[in-house]
Amino acid sequence: DSRHAVIDAIKTRSTSPGWPQTLIFPEGTTTNGRALITFKPGAFMPGVPVQPCLVTYPRPAGGLHPGWVGATSAPQLVWRLCSQLVNRVHVRFLPVYVPTA
DSSP: OHHHHHHHHHHHHHHOTTSOOOOOOTTSSOOOSSSOOOOOGGGGTTOOOBOOEEEEOOOOTTOOOOOOOTTOOHHHHHHHHHTSSOOOOEEEEOOOBOOOO
16 A cells, blocks of 8 residues: 555654654645645654644735645646745744654
8 A cells, every 4th residue: 555655755764864754744735725734644653753743835915825725727827926026935933743553
């Protein structure tokens, strides 16, 4: 099962000193940014500390949202992003979370 393989890879990489930190989007998808959706449990299964980050994309009036939602294809998304003069992203680091069993 591919889900189990992903969870095993997350466990291996997050506990192995040979791997750098792993970036995971625990929602498993993207949204329009209007709501927080349920996280998938795989990111928290290794039990190692997690550094949550809040990523937002402020847009100027009339600007396009860079989120990959709906039936947008990858080429359409790239075209939309490249057709804007400026694309901004805000990253806010939240307190470290340590999962418990």
